[in-house]
Amino acid sequence: xxxxxxxxxxxxxxxxxxxxxxxxxxxxxxxxxxxxxxxxxxxxxxxxxxxxxxxxxxxxxxxxxxxxxxxxxxxxxxxxxxxxxxxxxxxxxxxxxxxxxxxxxxxxxxxxxxxxxxxxxxxxxxxxxxxxxxxxxxxxxxxxxxxxxxxxxxxxxxxxxxxxx
Amino acid sequence: xxxxxxxxxxxxxxxxxxxxxxxxxxxxxxxxxxxxxxxxxxxxxxxxxxxxxxxxxxxxxxxxxxxxxxxxxxxxxxxxxxxxxxxxxxxxxxxxxxxxxxxxxxxxxxxxxxxxxxxxxxxxxxxxxxxxxxxxxxxxxxxxxxxxxxxxxxxxxxxxxxxxxxxxxxxxxxxxxxxxxxxxxxxxxxxxxxxxxxxxxxxxxxxxxxxxxxxxxxxxxxxxxxxxxxxxxxxxxxxxxxxxxxxxxxxxxxxxxxxxxxxxxxxxxxxxxxxxxxxxxxxxxxxxxxxxxxxxxxxxxxxxxxxxxxxxxxxxxxxxxxxxxxxxxxxxxxxxxxxxxxxxxxxxxxxxxxxxxxxxxxxxxxxxxxxxxxxxxxxxxxxxxxxxxxxxxxxxxxxxxxxxxxxxxxxxxxxxxxxxxxxxxxxxxxxxxxxxxxxxxxxxxxxxxxxxxxxxxxxxxxxxxxxxxxxxxxxxxxxxxxxxxxxxxxxxxxxxxxxxxxxxxxxxxxxxxxxxxxxxxxxxxxxxxxxxxxxxxxxxxxxxxxxxxxxxxxxxxxxxxxxxxxxxxxxxxxxxxxxxxxxxxxxxxxxxxxxxxxxxxxxxxxxxxxxxxxxxxxxxxxxxxxxxxxxxxxxxxxx
Numbered sequence: 028x029x030x031x032x033x034x035x036x037x038x039x040x041x042x043x044x045x046x047x048x049x050x051x052x053x054x055x056x057x058x059x060x061x062x063x064x065x066x067x068x069x070x071x072x073x074x075x076x077x078x079x080x081x082x083x084x085x086x087x088x089x090x091x092x093x094x095x096x097x098x099x100x101x102x103x104x105x106x107x108x109x110x111x112x113x114x115x116x117x118x119x120x121x122x123x124x125x126x127x128x129x130x131x132x133x134x135x136x137x138x139x140x141x142x143x144x145x146x147x148x149x150x151x152x153x154x155x156x157x158x159x160x161x162x163x164x165x166x167x168x169x170x171x172x173x174x175x176x177x178x179x180x181x182x183x184x185x186x187x188x189x190x191x192x
Numbered sequence: 193x194x195x196x197x198x199x200x201x202x203x204x205x206x207x208x209x210x211x212x213x214x215x216x217x218x219x220x221x222x223x224x225x226x227x228x229x230x231x232x233x234x235x236x237x238x239x240x241x242x243x244x245x246x247x248x249x250x251x252x253x254x255x256x257x258x259x260x261x262x263x264x265x266x267x268x269x270x271x272x273x274x275x276x277x278x279x280x281x282x283x284x285x286x287x288x289x290x291x292x293x294x295x296x297x298x299x300x301x302x303x304x305x306x307x308x309x310x311x312x313x314x315x316x317x318x319x320x321x322x323x324x325x326x327x328x329x330x331x332x333x334x335x336x337x338x339x340x341x342x343x344x345x346x347x348x349x350x351x352x353x354x355x356x357x358x359x360x361x362x363x364x365x366x367x368x369x370x371x372x373x374x375x376x377x378x379x380x381x382x383x384x385x386x387x388x389x390x391x392x393x394x395x396x397x398x399x400x401x402x403x404x405x406x407x408x409x410x411x412x413x414x415x416x417x418x419x420x421x422x423x424x425x426x427x428x429x430x431x432x433x434x435x436x437x438x439x440x441x442x443x444x445x446x447x448x449x450x451x452x453x454x455x456x457x458x459x460x461x462x463x464x465x466x467x468x469x470x471x472x473x474x475x476x477x478x479x480x481x482x483x484x485x486x487x488x489x490x491x492x493x494x495x496x497x498x499x500x501x502x503x504x505x506x507x508x509x510x511x512x513x514x515x516x517x518x519x520x521x522x523x524x525x526x527x528x529x530x531x532x533x534x535x536x537x538x539x540x541x542x543x544x545x546x547x548x549x550x551x552x553x554x555x556x557x558x559x560x561x562x563x564x565x566x567x568x569x570x571x572x573x574x575x576x577x578x579x580x581x582x583x584x585x586x587x588x589x590x591x592x593x594x595x596x597x598x599x600x601x602x603x604x605x606x607x608x609x610x611x612x613x614x615x616x617x618x619x620x621x622x623x624x625x626x627x628x629x630x631x632x633x634x635x636x637x638x639x640x641x642x643x644x645x646x647x648x649x650x651x652x653x654x655x656x657x658x659x660x661x662x663x664x665x666x667x668x669x670x671x672x673x674x675x676x677x678x679x680x681x682x683x684x685x686x687x688x689x690x691x692x693x694x695x696x697x698x699x700x701x702x703x704x705x706x707x708x709x710x711x712x713x714x715x716x717x718x719x720x721x722x723x724x725x726x727x728x729x730x731x732x733x734x735x736x737x738x739x740x741x742x743x744x745x746x747x748x749x750x751x752x753x754x755x756x757x758x759x760x761x762x763x764x765x766x767x768x769x770x771x772x773x774x775x776x777x778x779x780x781x782x783x784x785x786x787x788x789x790x791x792x793x794x795x796x797x798x799x800x801x802x803x804x805x806x807x808x809x810x811x812x813x814x815x816x817x818x819x820x821x822x823x824x825x826x827x828x829x830x831x
Contacts, residue, residue, distance in 0.1 A: 096783075103748055169794075177737070185622070
């Protein structure tokens, strides 16, 4: 335990901030990538039978992609916060840890909601295949899962906004 | 602006003129025919056969036709056909004959195609042994027989070691071509041996050498291919030019089939047939005029739908609200005896979408695209509604963008006019946007409850309205004002007033809202359950924070795209400068605009369905489906 504390103390605030931005992007990005992986596979199966259904399924396939963008938004906010694009701010270890903590809500909600939204939308592909006129109903189910990534982003934005550097 | 009143109408006509009346009613296309008589469509009748034949012809001719581009379809819409054109097409087209002819041609083409494939396969084999100058006849003597085979080295050795055959190499491999000779008397044994050795025996015709056979096969292929070309040319010349006629006839016969099916549903006596239908109340006079104008001796009678009836639902809204019927349709059809949510959700939908997108630049693009599509393309009525939805929602986004200073992210930050119009800076004070979003939730949730309360009063359920809806409204307002006052305002008057309101609401929920329970001791228990359900109201309001999150995501992503393009020259020098327009266009239009529109549409819809509709919506209605000519491929202009 002591060694962990020492290791963290050894890290400067900027390194922790970079880790925070990376975590937000990586986890939310993985969630989206896996989600789109599920929907893409399901949609390709349908396309092999009926290529004309491409347009109908496009929304369902792309829906789990949003979490990756939320992660990107959070990462960009962190980059702006610590001035990585211009004058780099002096960030203490405590502030770095705060930023890392602020990145976690979107990182984890993005990761898990992306995966589960992918599963819901992949099931929705079945609806789009059999009853294309009802495909948007399946999209709305997918949106329910995304709610938690949205809430994660809300909290990340407010936590970052509250951290004074 | 609501659900239209619908009447039951019965039109009794002499049997002789009934077909004509049906035709006229189908052309008019404003009635939904109903019948207690269940009649299955006659799938074995002559008309159905004609439809199937036309579908076959149209499908087959698609192989010869270039597909019309989406652009062309949007620009030109469905081609118009006058009734004289239709009559001419009907007169000059013998569907049965054309079908038979095309079907025969298709069968014959398949035969020739198989013949060519067979010949090509044989040709491939014979080319391996083209140097053998012997025909099948020459390979057999009185006592011996010779086979030409393709075999591996190992198989060749096995043949020679068998003692039954002798193999001589004709051409070297691998695999080698061998002449295998054996005595006719050993033929059975040899066959068994050869089967085990996995070798290929070439089939050489009795009276031709391989090279002669190759020549004749090449001739067959060439003549067959010419034949195929001829048949394709014949189909193209004879039928392709008539493909439009087939489309016209397909639409005509499909509508005819629909009419025939509906016709059979009408109740009939020996001399009379009665058409029963649902008629929109506002078209009652038009229908009377139409039937009188036919001078067919028909009698028409209207009646109000009874309590047991389940009339179809017609949504009738103004230009603004009707664009949002697509949102209602997606959820389901409201009950005929309740309220149409479309006019109530229309403003909220446009406004919330505008806030989710929250960028004036993107909003202008949407408005431009919608206006362009509406002006330039010939699109269906539902597509027009959707384009108008984009137009109104895009306009709301322009307003939201102007007020938050969002123009393609932060591209125009610092411009004097933009700064003067901006009333909130999302990056500096995002919390106000969040409070505003939750405040919108408060307004919409209460508005939904108010719709329920007023609808109940309108229908005479005054007790239900006061006990169930108004007590909830008072409680939510009281608690919300109390919370805001305690955190921010700290006004003694508001504190007291909100406490009274909450208390009144609480009393109503606990002791009155359970009034429907027959057992009076159960009523407070039911009220307690209703009080627990009040947490949903506050949970739902928090759900509106998604408007904030999506609006912020669009703004920050836009900023990021601008920042990346600014950094490009420093990162990649001259190439960086060239890449800037691509990054800006792809980033703003392809990524941010598309993604934000998708999220905005989906999440705004969800707010209507889950948070708003649950307060007052009653579904279970069925949409009015008029008996009319359906224009799938062509538009019958006179009709």
